[in-house]
Amino acid sequence: MKELRNTGWYWGSLTANEAKEILQDTSEGTFLLRDSSQRDYLFTISAMTSAGPTNLRIEFKHGKFKLDSVVLVKPKLKQFDSVVHLVEYYVQLSRSTPPNGTVQLLLTKPAYTTTPSLQHLCRIAINRRTRRVHDLPLPNRLKDYLTDYTYNV
Incomplete structure (x- = not known):
């Protein structure tokens, strides 16, 4: 859920x-x-x-x-x-x-339901481009946030 x-x-x-x-x-x-x-x-x-x-x-x-x-x-x-x-x-x-x-x-x-946060919209945009988030040159905390919601919608 x-x-x-x-x-x-x-x-x-x-x-x-x-x-x-x-x-x-x-x-x-x-x-x-x-x-x-x-x-x-x-x-x-x-x-x-x-x-x-x-x-x-x-x-x-x-x-x-x-x-x-x-x-x-x-x-x-x-x-x-x-x-x-x-x-x-x-x-x-x-x-x-x-x-x-x-x-x-x-x-x-x-x-x-409400206006999505800019963070969430960015996460969706990144997920549309790649499924290999762990290969991106990003801090682990940000990678964790991106992989917490892996969908592109």
Whole structure:
């Protein structure tokens, strides 16, 4: 849960209507993660799409997270050890896939609960450039801070 809280885009117990209100005046691709209001799911991604705010449930089964989907597509969806890895994957997919209609959902811009610190934004920028933080010519304390949150979203 610590890594989830560190993201800045995890809102905790937020209703679908509250998420819709937060996303209402944002651009397509803006998203947040919240606790699911449905008992069978832990989390929900709320995202602004071209059709307006939408919600995607995240399934947790056998220790893995994946997006909920129709039965025929479920076996094809990637599974992840953490919900942050899942979001990171779909953000990278959204940012790297040219807009040709194959990606129906864009996750490009997190809706932060509060303005992230400059330190955290720098950590994300460094993590986007390298996964080899321990090789950087930095003090150990700074390396520890960078490796405390290894995601690039």
